Amino acid sequence: MIDIKLVREKPDFVKQALLNRNYDSKIIDDILSLDTKFRALTNQVNQLRSQRNAISKQVAQKKASGQADEVDLLMSEGKKIGEQIDSIESQLKGIEEQINRLILFVPNIPDPSVPIGKDETSNLEVRRWGEPKNFDFPAQAHWDLGPALGLMDFDRAAKLSGSRFTVMYSAFAKLERALMNFMLDLHTKEHGYTEVWVPHLVKRSTMTTTGQLPKFEEEAYRIEADDLFLIPTAEVPLVALRSEEILEEKDLPLLYTAYTPCYRREAGSYGKDVRGMIRQHQFDKVELVWITTPERSFEDLERLVSHAEEVLKRLELPYRVIQLCTGDLGFGAAKTYDLEVWLPSYNCYKEISSCSNDTDFQARRGNIRYRRKDGKLSFVHTLNGSGVAIGRTLVAIVENYQRPDGRVNVPKALQPYLGCEVLG
């Protein structure tokens, strides 16, 4: 969440930030007026408490020195003040709850370096790597090629689970597994990440830390009996891992990577990407998370992006890097780069990784702080990025490495993992 002090001190700045994201800025006015009331009442109640404390102290002194005569009067006075305190406190409690509820719905403030724009048409292309291949034969989409090889099965997946699920067999199932290992090995051995194995079911508070809740509950799968949520990304457990903790500056940055499946209801995307395995309710991903300091977080974001890019370079998949504009930023992000891989079936670049600096937004929600060298406490900055989405990588490999005979070449980097050069 954002700092309530920022709302208090620079309301117009915060409102403009929301407008740049296509959010309604009225929520800021609501918070502001509640906050004004809150502070006025807080002062009142503090004064009353101060009075009552003084009285209680006198009671104790008189009792100790045997002057019981004035005690009754003091006690009844204390009781009167106590009743006033109770009444103000109950008002305060209601106001505080309202403020807390509202502020959880306020998105992060975009970094000044983020281009202002309404939607993805204002995103900036930062760079490209590789050239989209020109096939000298009719290239197939993965949803044709996969089933033709007998390695992808959308029909039986639908039978088991409904739409937006995939079953894969033998070489493709193994390719999925090879990609996990390849990515995790790269990030742990060459980029300095610590591999973490995390729960896939998390509590409501965990989902709130990273920003999925309360605003996007309808996007998440929820286990009602225990009020647990299936993680939509490993970012959730990795970022919240250190919630409510105070870290030492010398231990930062922390670099975490995890492979997990990701579960998403895709409630708002009915017509989108309906064919194949581009948009699934369950997909595998290797995630990268940094817990770092405010001084260096934006430089660290560039490093994180380069780590995700390295995956695509090693796999020799053509991609481009996009910087999202304000209107396209995710809820918690202050700055985001997307990596988009070339997909012949779409005849365009398609998102395969999203790397964001969430600044102190998640740290505030999860109360993740660090002790600076001067002894003061500050919120950390958190970064997250896909390193990268495995299902879409598999699709990209299948489509970009397909051969005239309908089989699929194996990228050199994966050959040690698969032990072969051709799939199918």
Next chain:
RNA sequence: GGAGAGGUGGCCGAGUGGUCGAAGGCGCUUGCCUGCUAAGCAAGUGUGGAGGGAUACCUCCACCGAGGGUUCGAAUCCCUCCCUCUCCGCCA
């Protein structure tokens, strides 16, 4: 699911109604001492909020898992809940 134990400051740990925001220890910071380091000695060292002088200061308030209750007054008594641990049961 059943039974029990426990949740106190960065950490450990005392504290059962009135200068307890909290003993003591560890850690950390500073100073002294000292070839260096260590040890020793001394002092300091929680967080959050509101307000005022508005950098380094001061005042008030709150915080001993969370939320209620009793009381003039609660870390301390009562209730509810959450979490952790141990044992038993069930199960991969």
